[in-house]
Amino acid sequence: MLDNSGSLEGVHIKQVFNFGLLRRLFSFAGPYKRRLYISVLLAILLAVVAVARPWLIQITVDKFVIAADPSFIGVHWLRDLVVRMIRSGGLVKVVVWITVIQIGILLLETLMRFYFSYLTSWMGQAVIKDLRSALYHHVIRLNIGFFDRTPIGTLTTRTVDDIEKINDIFSEGLISIVADLLTILVVMACMLLTDWRLTLVSLSIFPLLVLATYWFKESVNRSFHRVRDALARLNAFVQEHITGMFVVQAFAVEQRETMKFRAINKDYRKANIDSIFAYSVFYPVVEIISAVSIGLLVWYASVRIVHQHTLPGVIIGFVLYINLLFRPLRTLADKFNTLQLGMVCCERVFRLLDNKEWVADSGTLTPTRIRGEVSFEEVWFAYKPGQYVLRDISFNLAAGETLAIVGHTGAGKTSLISILNRLYEVQRGTIRVDGTDIRQYSHAALRAAIGVVLQDVFLFSGSILENITLRNTGITRQQVEQAASLIGMHEFIMRLPGNYDFNVMERGNTLSMGQRQLISF
Numbered sequence: 001m002l003d004n005s006g007s008l009e010g011v012h013i014k015q016v017f018n019f020g021l022l023r024r025l026f027s028f029a030g031p032y033k034r035r036l037y038i039s040v041l042l043a044i045l046l047a048v049v050a051v052a053r054p055w056l057i058q059i060t061v062d063k064f065v066i067a068a069d070p071s072f073i074g075v076h077w078l079r080d081l082v083v084r085m086i087r088s089g090g091l092v093k094v095v096v097w098i099t100v101i102q103i104g105i106l107l108l109e110t111l112m113r114f115y116f117s118y119l120t121s122w123m124g125q126a127v128i129k130d131l132r133s134a135l136y137h138h139v140i141r142l143n144i145g146f147f148d149r150t151p152i153g154t155l156t157t158r159t160v161d162d163i164e165k166i167n168d169i170f171s172e173g174l175i176s177i178v179a180d181l182l183t184i185l186v187v188m189a190c191m192l193l194t195d196w197r198l199t200l201v202s203l204s205i206f207p208l209l210v211l212a213t214y215w216f217k218e219s220v221n222r223s224f225h226r227v228r229d230a231l232a233r234l235n236a237f238v239q240e241h242i243t244g245m246f247v248v249q250a251f252a253v254e255q256r257e258t259m260k261f262r263a264i265n266k267d268y269r270k271a272n273i274d275s276i277f278a279y280s281v282f283y284p285v286v287e288i289i290s291a292v293s294i295g296l297l298v299w300y301a302s303v304r305i306v307h308q309h310t311l312p313g314v315i316i317g318f319v320l321y322i323n324l325l326f327r328p329l330r331t332l333a334d335k336f337n338t339l340q341l342g343m344v345c346c347e348r349v350f351r352l353l354d355n356k357e358w359v360a361d362s363g364t365l366t367p368t369r370i371r372g373e374v375s376f377e378e379v380w381f382a383y384k385p386g387q388y389v390l391r392d393i394s395f396n397l398a399a400g401e402t403l404a405i406v407g408h409t410g411a412g413k414t415s416l417i418s419i420l421n422r423l424y425e426v427q428r429g430t431i432r433v434d435g436t437d438i439r440q441y442s443h444a445a446l447r448a449a450i451g452v453v454l455q456d457v458f459l460f461s462g463s464i465l466e467n468i469t470l471r472n473t474g475i476t477r478q479q480v481e482q483a484a485s486l487i488g489m490h491e492f493i494m495r496l497p498g499n500y501d502f503n504v505m506e507r508g509n510t511l512s513m514g515q516r517q518l519i520s521f
Helices: 019-027 030-050 052-068 076-088 090-139 144-149 152-194 196-202 206-243 245-250 254-306 312-353 413-420 443-448 464-469 477-486 490-494 513-520
Strands: 374-384 387-397 428-433
Touching (some): 019 030, 019 152, 019 312, 030 052, 030 152, 052 090, 052 312, 152 206, 196 254, 206 254, 206 312, 387 428, 413 428, 464 477
Antiparallel strands (some): 374 387
């Protein structure tokens, strides 16, 4: 399961890799299905083209060898044909044309591989752009209660890092795996059609490669989960302590917190080293298995050549086939892990998209002006079911009337304002504005008529002008200056570098708490 820290601990591929999840993800590729079909077609063509050059080289070598000594050929009619071609000079022309064809195939394969790589990466970026936009639009509609219990780092990871990993499903995952599997199948088919005995001998060591690949996949999978776990803890620690740096330095606990950071950082390094170790073992093992396979091939083929059962070009062709076979196998396990990572992140993103914790915006009233009459009628409200912070609250506030609500911390003062804005939904009772149930107003109309200044002031990174208007282009600079003058803030702002264009930085850190509150007013 996934915890709030964004950990992947306990998530296995059997839980995450399912075709329903893939179908849902590929529904986002709907606008780009033409490119998707082209990439699949290119994967098929690349698998076919990959075996063309080894086959042509095999033919070329056999003709060169037998041209030097036609008596080598045991088949009488083929030997006579080669002798006639040598005498007429046709053999040289054939070899030249085969070489030209090989160069053409090489160029064609290069272009197709470039376009395949570019197309899959482009499609992945297009899909995650749409998915990230859909996720962000969904998140900003969720009610405040969801954000009360969900760490900021988790949502940031979902929106940025997890979606970026989903891109790998297209660029390095599913489509790339399909292309590699097709190449393996086509190469093995060509080997069997050419000489099934040589194929069985050269691939007799293949089970060892399967075992090595399985070990590598499992090892990298385990270390990957540890890396993600450690990274989540590292990010959470750094974000929390940088945000609370005032407290860290004010209480002189820098050394103690540094030791905690070193411990988490050490776990992160260890997890990465374990992953590196798996890669360092796997690739040399694959090279050794490939070399042994070629050695077995040369040994058995040499015996058959002596007895004139195999042409020399077949050996070279098989060596090239084996290289083509082992090339995708070297990366296949890594691509499966990449696909798994993408599927894990995909599951996390869709889980967030499936969250329906929002206050329904079913109201249709959008009055241009609200007088301001407010009434609470037997209102009950709880952040958690059964734990009411407001019980049977009733009062009437006439338009233009001022009401001060006083109480100890936790009495529910902020809660009253929050439910009036419909940031939370009440469990019982009714709240009316100008005699109308607030559920009949649209969110935008209701909240536009209510001005809120919170105790914990939050300013966005940007200019003072942008923070006052919240980037509403319908508010003029003159209106902003008039509002600032009403609360006595205009002269102070004019003394700042750039005055209303002064950048307040993240959370308004370049201003004092009082100045932030005045800008909020």
